[in-house]
Amino acid sequence: MSIFEYNGSAVVAMVGKNCFAIASDRRLGVQLQTIATDFQRVFKIHDKLYIGLSGLATDAQTLYQRLVFRHKLYQLREERDMKPQTFASLVSALLYEKRFGPYFCQPVIAGLGEDNEPFICTMDCIGAKELAKDFVVSGTASESLYGACESMYKPNMEPEELFETISQALLSSVDRDCLSGWGGYVLLVTPTEVQERVLKGRMD
Amino acid sequence: MSRRGDWVYENNGGTCVAVAGADYCVVAADTRLSVGYSILTRDHSKICELADKCVLASSGFQGDIKALHKNLAARELLYQHQHNKRMSCPAMAQLLSNTLYYKRFFPYYAFNVLGGLDSEGKGCVFTYDAVGSYERTGYSAQGTGSSLIMPVLDNQLKSPSPLLLPARDAVTPLSELEAVDLVKDVFASATERDIYTGDKLEIVVINKAGTKREYIDLRKD
Numbered sequence: 001m002s003i004f005e006y007n008g009s010a011v012v013a014m015v016g017k018n019c020f021a022i023a024s025d026r027r028l029g030v031q032l033q034t035i036a037t038d039f040q041r042v043f044k045i046h047d048k049l050y051i052g053l054s055g056l057a058t059d060a061q062t063l064y065q066r067l068v069f070r071h072k073l074y075q076l077r078e079e080r081d082m083k084p085q086t087f088a089s090l091v092s093a094l095l096y097e098k099r100f101g102p103y104f105c106q107p108v109i110a111g112l113g114e115d116n117e118p119f120i121c122t123m124d125c126i127g128a129k130e131l132a133k134d135f136v137v138s139g140t141a142s143e144s145l146y147g148a149c150e151s152m153y154k155p156n157m158e159p160e161e162l163f164e165t166i167s168q169a170l171l172s173s174v175d176r177d178c179l180s181g182w183g184g185y186v187l188l189v190t191p192t193e194v195q196e197r198v199l200k201g202r203m204d
Numbered sequence: 205m206s207r208r209g210d211w212v213y214e215n216n217g218g219t220c221v222a223v224a225g226a227d228y229c230v231v232a233a234d235t236r237l238s239v240g241y242s243i244l245t246r247d248h249s250k251i252c253e254l255a256d257k258c259v260l261a262s263s264g265f266q267g268d269i270k271a272l273h274k275n276l277a278a279r280e281l282l283y284q285h286q287h288n289k290r291m292s293c294p295a296m297a298q299l300l301s302n303t304l305y306y307k308r309f310f311p312y313y314a315f316n317v318l319g320g321l322d323s324e325g326k327g328c329v330f331t332y333d334a335v336g337s338y339e340r341t342g343y344s345a346q347g348t349g350s351s352l353i354m355p356v357l358d359n360q361l362k363s364p365s366p367l368l369l370p371a372r373d374a375v376t377p378l379s380e381l382e383a384v385d386l387v388k389d390v391f392a393s394a395t396e397r398d399i400y401t402g403d404k405l406e407i408v409v410i411n412k413a414g415t416k417r418e419y420i421d422l423r424k425d
Binding site: 139144145146147148150151166169172173175176201 | 349350351353354355356358359387390393394396397
């Protein structure tokens, strides 16, 4: 039993036309028992930058707290928000610091950068960054998510269509994974607004 | 696993898919044979036509798969001689299950999908694990790309619940052309993300007119 499969998780982010969407499942389990069905895995760093953390839940929460701390310090010093690319490098550095005793998390970072250009990336638990132009996935349902996203994604989707696509991909994928599910949480970010929606899927 | 002196299996990769329709069945598999990170050949068929309305696609260890297909083809020929007719798909499904369970304690490393037409001419798909547990379904995927493909098939072909009354058919209302297009799409997606799937796609369509075979190119990287 892998430590990455202890809690169960599914996180996905997709790029659309001048917007992005980041989504996660809502289950928190301890191996086969479900503990919570409203667990938050996607966190806000600032208005145009979000991070989803899959893997061990305690490490996800601790890592989030450390990242928020670092970002607040950055805001005080620089008097501005961090760019998504910079934040991604920060996360990568923080993870690699623990190279021989890592955080058991796989982050998915999504944000709007300069000129509201969407940015997504993922990394492994020791900070190897992987930039993508289309979508990134992580968690116990990652293989299913790869298949579903690869089939359903097309470039330059408008926000409504992007929301529909990411929701269908997430729900279909977690339905084939016993450790993730119990609904979904989708955040759609455009330059002018942020929409949060909770999806109802198979509650098992 | 292969460091052990006694590990007798290897996984040659590949993905198999089958979709059942009202009066047809689509069985498809890629044609790549791999071992480790190498490709052995780009042109190897994983599909075996066991009877005129019954096609088996298997992925896993090709040594065991070759032996299994040979075994079943021989049993089908015996059946033909003894009963003066070809084996029906549901009969072959049971035979495959029994053949796999016969080697319960030294299994065939084969992940099978059996597709064809049942005695009423309706499409049927049977999906198996390595030791013979089987189920009749409307669609299935097995092999290295199965976890990438199944959620997409679920989304497009969702089977009705077996708890519903009156009982609904698991076969898809899609037309033959639409089902073949869906299969091509899911393989294209699986090829992108699964290193063991690619090269060519072999599609076999069984309907009352007979069996048709088609080859589509997939990414070769």
